[in-house]
Amino acid sequence: MAKSNKPIVWGLFAAGGTISAFVAPVMILITGLLVPLGVFGEDAMSYERMTAFLSHWIVKIGLLGIVILTLWHAAHRLRITAHDFGIRNDSTIAMGVYGFAGLFSVIALFAVLAI
Amino acid sequence: MSERQITFEVLRYNPETDDKPWVQTYAVPCQEEWVVLDAINYIKDHLDTSLSYRWSCHMAVCGSCGMMVNGEPTLSCKAFLRDYKGNTIRVEPLTHFPIERDLVVVLDDFMEKLTSVKPYIIPKKEKPVEEGEYKQTPRQLKNYKQYTMCINCMLCYAACPQYGLNDEFIGPAALALTHRYNLDSRDGGRSQRQEVVAQHEGVWECSFVGACSEVCPKDVDPAGAIQQMKIASTVDWYLEHLMPWRGK
């Protein structure tokens, strides 16, 4: 009987679930719906405005926190959901979902730091 | 007192003669204020003496008459007929448990899990009777009182899909009782219980469906207890691995 190492990812899952519950709906609303539909004007997300916005280190850290934690939240939940859908190959699933979250976390980190 | 004719579809299984369960129907002249258990007792007394089921107190205290009533884990003594529309009620043994006979399920697995979590006070330090009682403030009592209400009726196990999919899972009631003793100010046994709770088959098999708390007849809220233990186990893990100098 060994203690589980689940707490590592569960901590990220819980943190990501909380932060995405607060901010994901409005983020999707703004970046995915209102801006593309032109509600905030033509240049609401222009290159100049976005790079200026992302030049603040608080914005960088905040955005990275949201993106990375939400990715890990989703990865862990999807691992459990795969089991719920009857997929029993847990180690492969775990590698796949955590790999996806890890890869995009690194890409996000790299891109945000380079902007 | 008005009478109401209800057809009961009861799952029957006789291990000596049947290969698999089958449904038998009984037409029962019911009184409006009856519960499902009254109707089953009527069947036993007047229609079919061979029907097997467990019951004792008839007042939601003993926890022995749990059954699936129209597919929902229910104490049959608490299932008032007036709450069921229609003229047919289906009664089956609690799901996720093997059927011993008719509405009687095999309790062995639950009993084993219940004992594995040491559901009793393990004092921090034994003290002789002369030193007096272990005192507790109302605040300290409130901390765990809700979880003492569990009557081991196992409705939560019948509701829990994760237990249904993997019967290694310790399960809602046993974990809620673990929490009850961990939270007791007189208790010092948490680290012993963590050996069971912090395994994969402990709190981590739970995916917070929440069904256990919805069917609990005593408002114990096992789902809440398990989430609180997940948080505590996570804090434990980080302290143990990131600050090893703190010791275990």
Next chain:
Amino acid sequence: MSRKPYVREVPKATWYMRNGRYLRYMAREVTCIFLALYMAGLTIGLVRLMQGPDKWETYLAGVSSTPAVIFHLIAFGFACYHAKSWFDVTPKAMRIPQGNDFVPGRIIVGTHYGIWGGVSLVALVLMGVL
């Protein structure tokens, strides 16, 4: 008397069809797919931003396309359902002592909804003003 317990198998891939409670749970669980896809898309956007104005314009054109808007509409619905299902159970995980009792669950849930509304409103107002 010999025992011969009968085991009823649970269907491994379709068990959640048994009742509405399980279906609501599965709906809550699949919200994660939409959150992950959105965040992955956003990450690609960050890469495009890093690559310069031209690439960023292509990205903006991409998110303005009809399929992208439809995806975001669906994702928005699931994100809201995630938020609701997450906040509604917060009192279970979080017990805050108050006197000899606990802070009532509805206050904890209400506070979460309040913060959610506040954060969303502030973001929208800032978007409109700046």
